Amino acid sequence: MFSLRLFPDPILRDKAYSVKDFQTDGLNSIVRNMKKIMQENGGMGLAANQIGILKRILILTIEDNIIALINPEIVERKKDKEVMNEGCLSIPELRVDIERHKKIVVRGFDIEGKVKEVSCEDLSARAVQHEIDHLNGVLILDKMERDEKIKFLLSQKREYCKL
Ligand SMILES: [Zn+2]
Numbered sequence: 001m002f003s004l005r006l007f008p009d010p011i012l013r014d015k016a017y018s019v020k021d022f023q024t025d026g027l028n029s030i031v032r033n034m035k036k037i038m039q040e041n042g043g044m045g046l047a048a049n050q051i052g053i054l055k056r057i058l059i060l061t062i063e064d065n066i067i068a069l070i071n072p073e074i075v076e077r078k079k080d081k082e083v084m085n086e087g088c089l090s091i092p093e094l095r096v097d098i099e100r101h102k103k104i105v106v107r108g109f110d111i112e113g114k115v116k117e118v119s120c121e122d123l124s125a126r127a128v129q130h131e132i133d134h135l136n137g138v139l140i141l142d143k144m145e146r147d148e149k150i151k152f153l154l155s156q157k158r159e160y161c162k163l
Pocket residue numbers: 087088089090130134
């Protein structure tokens with residue numbers, strides 16, 4: 001019943017809501033489906049919007065484990081930044097050079113509602129920043145130069161142009 005949502009699906013532009021009730025929000029099943037869809041599509045992280053659920057949930061691969069973070073927030077950003085070419089499962093045809101923090105600390109909850117804090121660096125730090133962008137309705141195309149973005153949107157030949 002869940003599937004990977006692709007640009008320009010409008011749900012990718014919506015801001016996800018905080019999870020309030022860890023008992024009844026069906027988190028287990030959502031996270032299970034997110035993992036399945038991420039693995040089927042060869043990603044290293046995924047935000048719930050990408051399977052059509054507007055809740056603040058992300059999953060992330062760290063050293064062969066997949067962890068879930070509910071209501072994630074970056075609580076620390078180290079100064080160092082790095083530009084890397086980045087893709088997104090929801091916009092498979094696009095790659096963008098994006099500058100992001102190399103090391104961050106992210107705090108959220110696990111699916112039982114226990115506080116969880118994770119230090120991330122390099123690819124996993126990048127993935128967390130990417131997925132939190134998703135939870136805020138922000139996509140990698142928003143990081144492009146305006147001209148490049150317009151070119152991309154025109155190449156889509158779709159009636160979608162939030163600039
Ligand atoms: Zn993405």
